[in-house]
Amino acid sequence: MRRTKKERQQLLISTINDNPFITDEELAEKFQVSVQTIRLDRLELSIPELRERxxxxxxxxxxxxxxxxxxxxxxxxxxxxxxxxxxxxxxxxxxxxxxxxxxxxxxxxxxxxxxxxxxxxxxxxxxxxxxxxxxxxxxxxxxxxxxxxxxxxxxxxxxxxxxxxxxxxxxxxxxxxxxxxxxxxxxx
The missing domain is CATH 3.10.129.10 (Hotdog Thioesterase)
Incomplete structure (x- = not known):
């Protein structure tokens, strides 16, 4: 199911809040987007990379x-x-x-x-x-x-x-x- 950027980003926030140890690769697979898209979303939302989390x-x-x-x-x-x-x-x-x-x-x-x-x-x-x-x-x-x-x-x-x-x-x-x-x- 294709989501809008806004929907994906809201889900991204709640997913990371539930599991701060999830990797960008796992997120990309979960949302069926590229790892680069996840990284851009995180950057836009000011969510740090896994190591910092x-x-x-x-x-x-x-x-x-x-x-x-x-x-x-x-x-x-x-x-x-x-x-x-x-x-x-x-x-x-x-x-x-x-x-x-x-x-x-x-x-x-x-x-x-x-x-x-x-x-x-x-x-x-x-x-x-x-x-x-x-x-x-x-x-x-x-x-x-x-x-x-x-x-x-x-x-x-x-x-x-x-x-x-x-x-x-x-x-x-x-x-x-x-x-x-x-x-x-x-x-x-």
């Missing part, structure tokens, strides 16, 4: 919640977090994250996303990685989006340790797993 939502939601490190020190964008329980972040692999000769992401970026998510998850002013057991299942490439999911496995109050498992995916394919033993400064 994610950042804004994350800052609003998590600035008060994340205690162990400033939100801007997290590698990737946190999109959901429940302290001492679970968290999710998104990391878009850009030119500066890859080896130039083969366009494969440097492993330390994928690790840093998982590690900083494990730190952010700890409900304490101080959280440090005591030990990590990691496994790269496959290479991550330029322009891929890595979604990391962290969950607390166990909290050992006596040892001041929290055990966190992080799994990272590209298009639902497992690319990285990490088990982190996190030191925390206090019992909670």
């Amino acid at each position: 994610i950042k804004t939502v994350a800052e609003k939601r998590f600035d008060d919640e994340v205690r162990s490190l400033p939100i801007e020190e997290v590698i990737g964008e946190i999109i959901d977090i429940e302290l001492d329980q679970s968290a999710i972040s998104i990391f878009d692999v850009k030119e500066e994250h890859v080896f130039q000769r083969n366009k494969i992401a440097r492993g330390h970026h994928v690790f840093a996303q998982a590690n900083s998510l494990a730190v952010a998850l700890i409900n304490d002013e101080l959280a440090l990685t005591a030990k990590a057991n990691i496994h790269f299942n496959r290479s991550v490439k330029l322009n891929e989006r890595v979604i990391a999911k962290a969950r607390v496995i166990k909290i050992d109050e006596n040892a001041l340790r929290t055990y966190v498992e992080v799994t990272s995916f590209v298009n639902n394919e497992l690319v990285f797993t990490g088990n982190f033993e996190m030191y925390r400064s206090k019992n909670h």
